[in-house]
Amino acid sequence: MEETWRLSKKQDTLWKRARMIHAVRDFFISRGYLEVETPNMIPVLIPESHIDAISCGDWFLHTSPELYMKRLLAAGYPRIFQICKCFREGERGSCHLPEFTMLEWYCQAIDYRLLMKECEELIISVAHNLGYGDVIPYQGQTLRLQRPWESISVREAFALYGPMPMDKALKEDCFDEVMVSYIEPHLGFEQPSFIYDYPVSKATLAKAKEEEPDLAERFELYIGGKEIANACSELTDQNEHYIRFEKVQEYRRSMNKSVYPISERFLQDVVTMPAAAGIALGVDRLAMIFTDSPIIDSVVTFTPEFL
Amino acid sequence: MYNASDLKKGLRIKIDNEPYIVTEFNFVKPGKGQALYRSKLRNMITGAQFERTFRSVDSFEPADLQEKKMQYLYKEEGKYCFMDNESYEQVFLTEDQIGEAKNFLIDNLEAEILFFEDKPLEVSLPNFVDLVVVQAEPWARGDSVSGKTKPVTLQTGYQIQVPPFVEEGEKIRVDTRSGEYLTRVKE
Numbered sequence: 473m474e475e476t477w478r479l480s481k482k483q484d485t486l487w488k489r490a491r492m493i494h495a496v497r498d499f500f501i502s503r504g505y506l507e508v509e510t511p512n513m514i515p516v517l518i519p520e521s522h523i524d525a526i527s528c529g530d531w532f533l534h535t536s537p538e539l540y541m542k543r544l545l546a547a548g549y550p551r552i553f554q555i556c557k558c559f560r561e562g563e564r565g566s567c568h569l570p571e572f573t574m575l576e577w578y579c580q581a582i583d584y585r586l587l588m589k590e591c592e593e594l595i596i597s598v599a600h601n602l603g604y605g606d607v608i609p610y611q612g613q614t615l616r617l618q619r620p621w622e623s624i625s626v627r628e629a630f631a632l633y634g635p636m637p638m639d640k641a642l643k644e645d646c647f648d649e650v651m652v653s654y655i656e657p658h659l660g661f662e663q664p665s666f667i668y669d670y671p672v673s674k675a676t677l678a679k680a681k682e683e684e685p686d687l688a689e690r691f692e693l694y695i696g697g698k699e700i701a702n703a704c705s706e707l708t709d710q711n712e713h714y715i716r717f718e719k720v721q722e723y724r725r726s727m728n729k730s731v732y733p734i735s736e737r738f739l740q741d742v743v744t745m746p747a748a749a750g751i752a753l754g755v756d757r758l759a760m761i762f763t764d765s766p767i768i769d770s771v772v773t774f775t776p777e778f779l
Numbered sequence: 780m781y782n783a784s785d786l787k788k789g790l791r792i793k794i795d796n797e798p799y800i801v802t803e804f805n806f807v808k809p810g811k812g813q814a815l816y817r818s819k820l821r822n823m824i825t826g827a828q829f830e831r832t833f834r835s836v837d838s839f840e841p842a843d844l845q846e847k848k849m850q851y852l853y854k855e856e857g858k859y860c861f862m863d864n865e866s867y868e869q870v871f872l873t874e875d876q877i878g879e880a881k882n883f884l885i886d887n888l889e890a891e892i893l894f895f896e897d898k899p900l901e902v903s904l905p906n907f908v909d910l911v912v913v914q915a916e917p918w919a920r921g922d923s924v925s926g927k928t929k930p931v932t933l934q935t936g937y938q939i940q941v942p943p944f945v946e947e948g949e950k951i952r953v954d955t956r957s958g959e960y961l962t963r964v965k966e
Contacts (some may be wrong), residue, residue, distance in 0.1 A: 477942045522813040566805030647813035692810045702810045
């Protein structure tokens with residue numbers, strides 16, 4: 473009886489989560505996006521300094537659908553989206569689950585600026601679909617959805633909220649700590665907030681800015697202090713891919729982390745990949761916002777601790 | 780040795796030769812960045828609190844504490860008395876040292892008392908304690924799966940949210956770490 477009771481408390485939240493996912497699908501389908509499914513069990517990974525995969529036999533469970541969605545993009549699919557489970561080793565916290573739901577979409581011939589617009593349109597459309605007007609309540613605060621949303625560069629955010637400028641934080645190897653302790657607590661509380669132009673070293677597959685090659689065309693969407701989505705203008709230069717992959721592999725080796733095999737097919741396909749922008753959005757976290765839940769546990773049926 | 784990924788609420792570690800307890804903990808990871816372990820720590824001797832963020836490569840030694848199994852006897856003038864069942868030695872803990880544990884302390888309960896050198900620091904209760912419900916609204920039947928809760932009062936005076944089917948006089952098991960209801964106990 474107790475287990476039933478515990479699960480039944482989640483009913484309202486799970487209904488809302490399901491309606492939210494429907495609304496997301498409606499949004500993309502009405503815009504001519506093709507919904508795709510790519511394999512979850514894969515032999516190769518896109519190298520990431522700080523994301524560890526879960527092994528599955530000799531292969532891996534994917535940590536995101538990025539690799540195969542980009543191969544579709546390269547094969548001439550201009551607008552694609554996917555909602556799928558992703559798996560990451562060792563990630564468990566109030567906003568993390570080792571198995572979580574990701575929404576990823578790619579659009580040809582746009583850059584990260586235009587993708588910010590589409591991101592706004594998606595969230596507003598979902599909010600209206602769920603019966604909200606121009607505000608949503610979250611944890612005692614009121615989030616305004618009227619556009620334009622706040623948008624601040626990483627460099628500005630460090631200058632405004634951080635204890636030191638961005639370049640100093642990079643040099644002293646405390647970029648992530650400053651981000652978590654000083655900057656994130658300011659992002660997305662009155663309205664959703666975009667933070668953009670990350671250092672190239674923090675953006676494996678984002679295109680560098682032409683006028684400032686140390687920065688990459690990458691942004692993150694924050695709502696209520698939580699990172700909801702990560703996006704970029706996609707890197708399409710094959711040679712640059714090789715260089716950046718090698719840097720990541722080198723870092724992983726130096727940290728004694730597993731070094732995963734790289735996809736040669738992907739690196740070949742990059743040659744035909746068109747200019748595009750892509751984004752990964754945490755569905756569970758978006759559900760936390762729309763269901764006013766403080767922790768990720770509330771918006772999923774089962775957490776790993778109760779299996 | 781503990782790694783940062785072993786950190787959790789309640790873990791006791793040694794920093795600069797003094798014992799600290801983790802009072803709050805969260806795993807965070809800024810976009811594409813590294814895993815960070817945000818912790819609030821309390822010095823178990825001075826009570827001083829501070830926040831610290833660790834990386835996954837950080838490691839810690841366990842705090843130098845002795846645990847002794849003792850039995851709770853009584854409360855007198857704001858002090859809680861515990862006795863060692865073998866040596867009959869008695870120690871007293873203050874209201875501050877007892878903290879939240881007072882909600883679950885019943886006579887003769889066996890608990891671990893933590894000592895740093897000879898000083899008793901705090902009590903660590905069993906994870907689960909069974910307590911009698913002394914006051915509850917009656918159950919309107921049919922309410923068991925609606926996910927509702929109701930407040931009841933336990934024998935220690937502690938108020939807790941429970942499912943509607945829990946009735947006065949019943950014994951329930953409480954998780955002393957979260958202070959939350961777990962299940963009913965049939966005797």
